[in-house]
Amino acid sequence: MSQLNSQQAAPAMQELKVGVIGGGFMARTHADAIRRAGAQLIGVRSNGEQSTRQASAALGVPGFGSVEALLAQCDAVHVTSPNALHAEQAASALAAGLSVVCEKPLATSAREAGELALLASRSRAVASVPFVYRYHPMVRQARAHVQEGKLGRLLTVRGQYLQDWMHTVSDSNWRVEPAKGGPSRAFADIGSHLVDLLEFIAGERIVRLNATTSIAHKQRGAVDVDTEDAAALIVQMASGAIGTLMVSQVNAGRKNALTIELSGDRSALEFKQEKPEELWIGKPDMSSILSRQAADLSPDAARLSVVPAGHPMGYLDAFAAFVADTYAAIRREAPDGLPTFADGARACRLTDAVLESADSGDWIDTDD
Structure with missing residues (x-):
């Protein structure tokens, strides 16, 4: 397992192995930003075998047989699954020592979200939410x-x-x-x-x-x-x-x-x-x-x-900048305004x- 912990140096950007949980529009958006940031997108796991195959084809990466199998190969993971799954999947990633980008809402209740924030604060992992605006x-x-x-x-x-x-x-x-x-x-x-x-x-x-x-x-x-x-x-x-x-x-x-x-x-x-x-x-x-x-x-x-x-910037540029700042934080930098x-x-x-x-x-x- 490629994990970040207090004894390990943060990987160089091209060595950062990243997985995506979920499919659809947000998975594609995250995948684009991951690649623009220079990290390695190593695979995807969606909610079931058929949707995983579809996501795999759409993103051009291997599909994994389970969330656990994907987490075992990553340094960081992006959670883009339906809202009710966010808390459990983000907590599993943090427990595995991974940095996490989790789509909003972070959880379906303030209590669960608060517990996740506390868990993240007690780890050395970077845990961010794409408030990309x-x-x-x-x-x-x-x-x-x-x-x-x-x-x-x-x-x-x-x-x-x-x-x-x-x-x-x-x-x-x-x-x-x-x-x-x-x-x-x-x-x-x-x-x-x-x-x-x-x-x-x-x-x-x-x-x-x-x-x-x-x-x-x-x-x-x-x-x-x-x-x-x-x-x-x-x-x-x-x-x-x-x-x-x-x-x-x-x-x-x-x-x-x-x-x-x-x-x-x-x-x-x-x-x-x-x-x-x-x-x-x-x-x-x-x-x-x-x-x-x-x-x-x-x-x-x-x-x-x-x-x-004169060269317009927009939503995808904002998303890419957010992901780049998340990965900068993984490298132990301190970008301003990271959500x-x-x-x-x-x-x-x-x-x-x-x-x-x-x-x-x-x-x-x-x-x-």
């Missing part, structure tokens, strides 16, 4: 704008993450079933990105929230639907700033409309994921668009700006709070 250069520029005091005292926040891939009654996939996807669907899937990005840019936490959720279609195919299609939140930040967040997977025409706006007493800023090359900066006397040009960026934003201005299992557990805590508030109608405290 942190890796757009203009997100890092927005964060630097806040850190440098240019925003001023935070007054209000506004965010939305809108999609339409579950818009019609005929739209369905495994996430609809709580046994596979967990008790939350839209918020666990994309709301987790929204709250992570908000707290990352703002540099402070949501301390309480009030939420309501809705289900667009009570039945999809032969499956009764118990998980939300949309969630609307009122939030209060640690500084006292207030705001609104909207998450939906049933907004017609919206494909991946993730937007964050922070307004302070000196300026405001807005980032739109569908226009990742730009950052809007607002002031009472003038508003402007800052485009991605390395000479105008903070050091961390410039670090992630890997092609010249860890603690961040994954935080998102699960907020997801549980959304469900609790929607059920009770109460404000829920969320400052851990």
Whole structure:
């Protein structure tokens, strides 16, 4: 077994052996980022023999007969399986001494996610969660704008993450079933990105929230639907700033409309994921668009700006940068802003709070 422990030097990048658990779109996305980072993708195990064969063909790597067999050959593993399997598979990898990249949600409950974060903190393994929108250069520029005091005292926040891939009654996939996807669907899937990005840019936490959720279609195919299609939140930040967040997977025409706006007493800023090359900066006397040009960026934003201005960067570049930072951490470097299992557990805590508030109608405290 090729394991990392306190007695072993971290392998050079080209020697890092990486496996993928799961198939489908996210497995392909992870595989692309693994290869772009220069590591060896040695194999895949999906949920069953047929799906493993399909994933093997899609990724161009051997299929393994079990998760255990794959783990025995790896230094690190990427978990892209259905949500309900994340906690068990990530824990198994950590127990085997491997570094782990685990898709969000880290687990289907805050309790399980917290246990995983604790397990990761007690090991020397690197354990990260792909909150990859942190890796757009203009997100890092927005964060630097806040850190440098240019925003001023935070007054209000506004965010939305809108999609339409579950818009019609005929739209369905495994996430609809709580046994596979967990008790939350839209918020666990994309709301987790929204709250992570908000707290990352703002540099402070949501301390309480009030939420309501809705289900667009009570039945999809032969499956009764118990998980939300949309969630609307009122939030209060640690500084006292207030705001609104909207998450939906049933907004017609919206494909991946993730937007964050922070307004302070000196300026405001807005980032739109569908226009990742730009950052809007607002002031009472003038508003402007800052485009991605390395000479105008903070050091961390410039670090992630890997092609010249005018050559668009996007989602796959952000994903590759996240994986590269994970592997840098495996080499005992300390890249700034790497989302860890603690961040994954935080998102699960907020997801549980959304469900609790929607059920009770109460404000829920969320400052851990």
